[in-house]
Amino acid sequence: MQNHQGHCPTCGIVLKPKTLTADTKGKTMSIIRPQQEHKIDVNESCTSRKVVIVGAGDVGASFAYALLQSGTAESIVLIDSRREQAEGQVLDLAHGLPFVPTTIIRTGSLDDYTDAAVIVITAGAKQKPGESRLDLLKKNAHILGQIMDEINARESQAVVVVATNPVDVLTYTALKRTGWPRDRIFGSGTVLDSARFRHLLGAHCGVDGKNVHAYILGEHGDSEVPAWSMTHVAGMSMDDYCPACHKCNDWSQVRNSIVSEVRNSAYHIIDAKGSTCYAIGLALVRIVGAVLRNEHSVLTVSTLLKGEYGLEDVCMSVPCIVYQSGVERIIEGKLVDEELQALHASASVIKKALIEFTVSLSE
Numbered sequence: 001m002q003n004h005q006g007h008c009p010t011c012g013i014v015l016k017p018k019t020l021t022a023d024t025k026g027k028t029m030s031i032i033r034p035q036q037e038h039k040i041d042v043n044e045s046c047t048s049r050k051v052v053i054v055g056a057g058d059v060g061a062s063f064a065y066a067l068l069q070s071g072t073a074e075s076i077v078l079i080d081s082r083r084e085q086a087e088g089q090v091l092d093l094a095h096g097l098p099f100v101p102t103t104i105i106r107t108g109s110l111d112d113y114t115d116a117a118v119i120v121i122t123a124g125a126k127q128k129p130g131e132s133r134l135d136l137l138k139k140n141a142h143i144l145g146q147i148m149d150e151i152n153a154r155e156s157q158a159v160v161v162v163a164t165n166p167v168d169v170l171t172y173t174a175l176k177r178t179g180w181p182r183d184r185i186f187g188s189g190t191v192l193d194s195a196r197f198r199h200l201l202g203a204h205c206g207v208d209g210k211n212v213h214a215y216i217l218g219e220h221g222d223s224e225v226p227a228w229s230m231t232h233v234a235g236m237s238m239d240d241y242c243p244a245c246h247k248c249n250d251w252s253q254v255r256n257s258i259v260s261e262v263r264n265s266a267y268h269i270i271d272a273k274g275s276t277c278y279a280i281g282l283a284l285v286r287i288v289g290a291v292l293r294n295e296h297s298v299l300t301v302s303t304l305l306k307g308e309y310g311l312e313d314v315c316m317s318v319p320c321i322v323y324q325s326g327v328e329r330i331i332e333g334k335l336v337d338e339e340l341q342a343l344h345a346s347a348s349v350i351k352k353a354l355i356e357f358t359v360s361l362s363e
């Protein structure tokens, strides 16, 4: 064992001298923590598959539960301002460890930000029945700002994924607050909404939703935009697929009802049971898996636009390539005029919320 400082031999990620010792001849490296030792296979594309979840409520715990079963993370660390909440969730999850791929799960402290590969923020207030995501902004901007300051103070090299709502505005404020490059902080955006869209389209067409390529773009919220012109079933556009499908008499009516169901899903679920958590948990596993496995997956995460789709200085969802360092690039697909206008209208909604929030701070 020798002191080791510098970069991961395989992926180049900066390693923290304080916490790392390494056996450079053997196959494993060990990150020594005060209470435990993590074994890492150097053949992995990343030295650390440590995922820190900030906020151990419904979303954080559902994500941890799904992540645990996926075997994607080497270690999962839960942090919550209510320590007992995090401890309870960890105990509950840890009792299932004999049934899942080997993973370390524990509560953590702010120091865990330092060597995390990914930090997922689910901390904050959630929507109450009838409350819009933008109503949450004032409550959650303060919480997110504090968390980002703490992450920044620990010189974390992690990719940060924001799930707390309103996710687009909060992703923007996180970027501005830290000054980090846009690739390293992004929001879960409309990955969940796109999954709802694919599921409903697949159910209607009698096709596995995994074989439906479809994206919801724009705000993760009321102004979101279904990108019909990018939608494909078995490689066919909807215009080509529909005549061969024979599942409905009036496609335009079905189309409207699918859009409305996607848009209002969260409200229905919140009315029924108080929160949405399982599908967002799975969506976060998909996103974090793309980072940890360096997948270059196309996902509609919320990212800072700098002229793409004719939009500037706003975070919203568009198809992005997600890899080990976050968002590698944005794909500018071809939208029809109507969709592009709707995307611009969605950007205006997000910008308006940001302006109202900024004004409220100065009052």
Ligand code: NAD
Pocket: 054, 055, 056, 057, 058, 059, 060, 079, 080, 081, 082, 085, 122, 123, 124, 125, 126, 127, 136, 140, 143, 146, 147, 162, 163, 164, 165, 166, 167, 188, 189, 192, 220, 275, 276, 277, 280
């Ligand atoms: P919850 O109330 O069950 O959990 C939130 C947790 O955050 C609580 O345990 C709370 O103690 C903790 N917390 C608050 N401030 C904190 C801080 N400063 N540091 C650490 N922890 C802190 O809420 P939930 O249902 O888990 O929802 C969490 C957020 O996720 C909400 O904003 C909700 O709107 C959002 N959400 C997003 C999506 C999406 O698609 N992006 C989907 C569902 C929910």
